[in-house]
Amino acid sequence: MTSAEPILEVEGLVKHFPIRQGLLNREVGQVQAVAGISFEISPGETLGLVGESGCGKSTTGRVILRLLDATAGSIRFKGRDITDLSRREMRPIRSEMQIIFQDPYASLNPRMTVEEIVAEPLRIAGRSRSVIEERVGELLERVGLDPSRRHRYPREFSGGQRQRVGVARALALGPDVLILDEPVSALDVSIQAQVINLLTDLQAEFGLAFLFIAHDLAVVRHISDRVAVMYLGRIVEIASRDDIYLRATHPYTQGLLSAIPVADPSLRGTRTQVAVKGDVADPANPPSGCRFRTRCFKVQPECEDVDPPLVPFGAEGQMTACLFPEVMNVLAISGSERHGEAE
């Protein structure tokens, strides 16, 4: 997993969206959806990108694929800077880096048959008819769909099957990197597990690297090698999977882990509780200093002035953006220790 060359490197990535108002549609402010984040992904590795709505995780995925242009920072794919490539220059890279979206219904053209949907990237890449014909059958079979249903439309498939169609399309050109944006969030539990297993099998088979964007920390724990936690456009903590789940150091990571209901009634009331109070701040007007301080249980006066950088702390490879980090195993049985009050 620790191959020398990362396949994807993101450095100082920033994405602002203008806020426009009034008759003249004048720009009156900016939302800093992504406010300077850096990470790398190695070939075959899964980086989980987690955070709550509005933290910038989906925007990050779209900017990396150049579906949105970066405001600042750089994106390197296989060592090549792709931040400013033209559409034409991006085209060959799109075959190597693909995205899968949450809602398989909205992302599949309802007027195209499943065969046409999966064949489209192959057609655009100029593959011959016979190659396409064969490849589509192969892909459908590989993702667990009956190739004899290739002439059906997306509406004739269930949610889980539609997501498999999306996976087949993403795999058509043999990519090295998949960006998965909440790929199983819309699915029922019993179906979610089918799709997750399919994804991990495909990853092992084709050596794919995943950027797995999700809000469900249980799914992310299952699938990731490393995890980055985002809050208001920033990465607040990044570490190996076990360090994030068992030795989190940032109060937001700890709060997230503590907030998730655990599906085991015998553990009720046994976990450490780390409160995250109030609501997330306005991304157009983030708090001074540490962006998380308005919700933090251990906030200190310094937090208002100092914007904490992401620096090494804790285990090897672990980085945290907090002035007062402490290692805590939130999931351990603790006799319901309590940090902070929810308000």
Next chain:
Amino acid sequence: MSDRRREPQRTEDPVLSVRDLVVEFATSDGVLRAVDGVSFDLYPGETLGVVGESGSGKTVSALSILGLLPRPAGSIAGGEIIFEGRDLTRLSKAEMRKIRGGQIGMVFQDPMTSLNPVLRVGFQIAETIKVHMPNLGADRVRMQGIDLLSSVRVSNPEQRYEEFPHQYSGGMRQRAMIAIATANQPKVLIADEPTTALDVTIQAQVLESLQNARAKTNASMIIITHDLGIIAEMADRVIVMYGGRIVETGDVRSIFASSSHPYTLGLLESLPRLEVDVDRLTPISGQPPSLVNLPSGCPFHPRCQLSAGREVCRTVRPDLIDSASGSMSACHFQEEMPEEPRRMAALRHSPDREAT
């Protein structure tokens, strides 16, 4: 279904009794049965969790209790819902309106649809209070309303009382709904996916408010969710629904620790765990059933590992009967269920679980 031998020391009468409820919807594909013969009791002060995937009938059951089935498509085709000695299925719209928001409070997934967007939140709280205490003076109503908002931890309750729903965040709106639902000391509180649209940190706040409000009013609560984590943390007893029917019901600990129905076990095994690392998930094969074309016999049989194609599963609908673990299960072969699921064994031996 009337066999209650194994229900531990239930000396009290239930607050709410649902008996053989059948709900049908008229669709272009014909009449479909969204709920088919559901019976359960809700006892004083308890929290009953109803869990199931989409199309299982969990929300339709709740809407039936509240008299809120979308008409004319949906209708109660059979059974009764007994509350305070009356059958709710026979009440007029006006009578049901009095019960909703009074003795039966409700919290839905999307508060934007249940709060009126053009009225101040305070006005909506006051309206609810006044229905049941018409003689209370305006100042007292306002004071009570502000108290209610602060009891669900809405900050600056005096200012918030004067605001409109769109000025609230999602979590705050949901807490305002909880305040309204519990304003009149309801006997029953029905929460249908109350936190599904919310982020986890906000979900934790809202669930805490819900639990506090329930405890304060001593209402019995029905919480409906697809999230097994919420069930595990909130419920005393659990109903598992599949294809419009109850497939298993029992005490929350026995449901999770020793499921007596292969569907319940399948759900638990397909769930990625936050608290323990699982090598590979064990999904349930196949797709959830379509209500238009529900499988014969046991609705779960086409996906069931335990059935393995046995004929009785295809032909005979199993009754909900007592199981060895103390729950009730609708499975022909429930005695063949493993005593302790692999999952629990894995959990016990996980080094992560050692106390720090």
